[in-house]
Amino acid sequence: xxxxxxxxxxxxxxxxxxxxxxxxxxxxxxxxxxxxxxxxxxxxxxxxxxxxxxxxxxxxxxxxxxxxxxxxxxxxxxxxxxxxxxxxxxxxxxxxxxxxxxxxxxxxxxxx
Amino acid sequence: xxxxxxxxxxxxxxxxxxxxxxxxxxxxxxxxxxxxxxxxxxxxxxxxxxxxxxxxxxxxxxxxxxxxxxxxxxxxxxxxxxxxxxxxxxxxxxxxxxxxxxxxxxxxxxxxxxxxx
Numbered sequence: 524x525x526x527x528x529x530x531x532x533x534x535x536x537x538x539x540x541x542x543x544x545x546x547x548x549x550x551x552x553x554x555x556x557x558x559x560x561x562x563x564x565x566x567x568x569x570x571x572x573x574x575x576x577x578x579x580x581x582x583x584x585x586x587x588x589x590x591x592x593x594x595x596x597x598x599x600x601x602x603x604x605x606x607x608x609x610x611x612x613x614x615x616x617x618x619x620x621x622x623x624x625x626x627x628x629x630x631x632x633x634x635x
Numbered sequence: 636x637x638x639x640x641x642x643x644x645x646x647x648x649x650x651x652x653x654x655x656x657x658x659x660x661x662x663x664x665x666x667x668x669x670x671x672x673x674x675x676x677x678x679x680x681x682x683x684x685x686x687x688x689x690x691x692x693x694x695x696x697x698x699x700x701x702x703x704x705x706x707x708x709x710x711x712x713x714x715x716x717x718x719x720x721x722x723x724x725x726x727x728x729x730x731x732x733x734x735x736x737x738x739x740x741x742x743x744x745x746x747x748x749x750x751x752x
Contacts, residue, residue: 527677557740565745566641566725567678572740612677616738621691621731622668623741625677 525550525617529626537634540603544629546596546613558587558598559612561628567612571598603633639728639744647750648716654749656711660728661742666690667709668741669701670725678725684709685731713749721751 526549536542546556555574559567571580571587573596579588586599600607610628617624640659648654660667666685670678680693684703703709707728713720727741 554737555740559743564723564748566639567727567741567743569740569742574737614741618736621666621683621685621736622680622693623727624680625670627675627677 525615525624527613527615527624527626529611529613529629531629532627533630533632535632535634536603538603538605540633541599541601542603542631544598544600544611544613544631546598546615546626548594548596548615548617548624550617551591551594552618553591554616554618556587556589556596556616557614557623558585558596559614561610561612563610570611600631603631605633605635607631608633639726639742641724641726641744641747643747644745645748645750647752649752650716650718652716653712653714654716656713656724656726656747656749657708658711658726658728658744659708660726664728664730664742665707666729666731666738667703667707668727668729669709669711670727671695672723672725672746674722681711716751718751721749723748 557572558570573589584601612628613626668683669681672678682692687703698714700712723746725746726744731738
């Protein structure tokens with residue numbers, strides 16, 4: 524069964540700390556992996572998209588890596604800020620289908 | 636460049652009623668996917684529409700149906716509403732390269748919050 528798991532479920536850090544969010548998936552045959560941010564009660568905002576042929580993507584203070592062989596991706600957030608507080612979701616599109624499967628998310632709280 | 640637009644933003648319905656949610660995809664996108672997100676959970680795939688046909692369906696009952704129009708916009712219909720249908724309904728649009736299956740990721744709308752009482 525194709526599944527996406529995110530650990531930890533929740534994380535609280537002081538402002539300025541660098542942090543890593545983890546995503547694991549059960550099948551290495553993927554088209555792409557996408558990281559999203561979701562504020563309470565809102566829609567999803569795309570942060571980074573990594574295609575199957577890529578190893579990492581960077582945008583500002585964010586860096587996402589992809590290791591298909593181990594079924595893992597990490598989202599690195601540098602110098603965290605209170606405005607980074609949100610739920611971060613990992614989503615994987617596996618080959619052999621068209622749907623994208625989401626993890627349950629990591630709820631991040633950055634304390635000022 | 637308009638993103639994904641969903642309407643309405645909020646909706647309250649009574650058990651047993653029917654509801655229609657609407658979605659306009661991002662300009663240049665031809666594929667629309669619908670997701671249901673319960674509180675505290677990740678989005679669950681309902682179905683995907685491409686070329687006005689349902690291309691793939693998740694584990695949802697037949698009470699959930701949809702449609703895609705020639706302009707790529709889409710509707711999600713839910714019949715015989717249950718209390719458990721209360722959730723945030725998200726529409727995502729994307730573009731897939733014909734013949735390869737490759738896509739460039741999802742763009743999501745702000746969602747429709749459905750409350751069933």
